[in-house]
Amino acid sequence: MNRVLILGGNGYIGGSLTSSLMASGYHVTVVSRSSTTNIECHRYIQLDLAKNDACKSLIVDEVDTVIDLVSYIPPNTENVSVSDIKRSLESYENLLKHINDKHYLFFSSGGTVYGNSSMPLSESAPLKPLSPYGIQKCMQEELIQKIMSKAVILRVTNPYGGSQKVKHGVGFVGHLLYCYEKGAPLTLSVPQCTSRDYIYISDLVHAVRCLIESKIKAFDVYNISTGVSSSLENLIDAVHDRKKLKIITDLSNFQSDFYISKNVLINRKIEDALGIKLSNKVEKYILTKSSQVDLEHHALPDK
Template identity: 25%
Template sequence: MNILIIGSKGFIGQHASEFFRTQNYTVFGCDVVTDYTGKNYFQIDATNSDYQDIFKNNVVDVCINCSGAASVPLSLEFPLKDFNLNTVNVFKIAEAIRLYQPDCKFINLSSAAVYGNPESLPIKESFKLHPLSPYGIHKMQAEQILSEYHSFYNLKTCSVRIFSAYGNGLKKQLLWDLYNKFISNKSIELYGTGNESRDFIHISDLIKALALIIEKGTFENEQINIANGQELTIRHIAETFKSILNVEQNIVFNNKVKEGDPLNWRADISKLKAMGYENRMSIEKGIEEYIYWAKKTNN
């Protein structure tokens, strides 16, 4: 089978490309980055993306869109850019599939940000969506685009709502922030109270979840949570990080809530478990691997 990874140079896209090359797939990559040596790689214009030639000239059985912006603060600062990357871009991909590869399975990476502050925990896919940021709104709109293309054109679509993904290669968000603060500051200041919580999933588990969805998903405009169903506080993550890094700095929470950030998340992953998903990477092992990678990266 042929699989197209759009955003193949990004954090999730790189891991997905590496994994599916080890499986029974011919992997095509697509991104805005110049790559003169990559096999089966398509470069697109960052300011005016166009996917029609890719789908017109190649057989694509599965397309995973890993591209787009992934920053709540930047979506607040640059909402139009975020809209173009996370919403308009999805429309262009869906339209190219409709025109040239109507049997292609299309997975778009959505986000738990579509939920905002949920009515209760665990968060089910059926919950009403209350995004708190332009980023969350644009991800919700991308899901609506997939719904449109399934309803009117019978495209095989699936939106995966990823919770807090982490792992080697991610140079942003909580773990990267913790590493850089611990190696350069005497005291570590973090936003919030420390009681805010997230549902973390290691990149290796996330990619295996995508493989299960390709194999067992209905692709009838379904939405699927990708997480581990475990609620971990930011304080717990920070203290675990400190313990594994074996440092002594104090961790201080400033009691300020970042605009657009929800308070507590834990996913209902019944759909994913029904496909055979199992959590393979513990948070402790995942953080240990991340610290080892970060040290090598900074040396």
């Protein structure tokens, strides 16, 4: 039985990974700073890995693979200096040294580490992060290359679908569908031309499972993406009845210094390594889900 330790596993991606691995017979331990969880796993450990030497509480001797989803700085963080980021990663360096000989899968950020580019980007493209979150991920990658011998860095694009929480706008696709279902206005804080590479959560989970089961144990870097970008305008136009959706554009808090207008990642390396296909299906997904919403509404009896 493959024994997997998921760090920061109490969120959207961690929950999706845990459910899939548990269903396939893996022994899964989840670590999170949260005191409560709805995730079903073999063992749940409450631990704040941002605290120095917290990693010493982790027993990793009987673990085969470590999946790291921890974020030391939230994605929307602003006004954080490089020195502050370095201090926040002191505990992370201790963690890497603690799990040095383990098969280690690190979730980086394909949407932030490369910066702006009008062209599709491969893993060899220079890293040009704009936001504190992207800078943090690049610093973590540097530490991994110095310390870890069996690390695989995953530069993941924007996941959607499954159990994603959508009410508060975490994940554009989910929030778009939430607004469509509830008849709520969709507020945009960036231009509609903003383009991203979106990957279905089940495809992401499948790729990670293939990596766990593969013979790829030496250091490497992979984009986990579809290789195709969709603009916010494309996603909005994909709903079943565009006239039902009210759009409010509010750029009053628009952060131009951190803004990435387009991001699409070449996925040929991961597809060739694992023999899988990661395709763009986000607009079809939106159409299907919004059509289901309309069918359900039509089926409701008149009041």
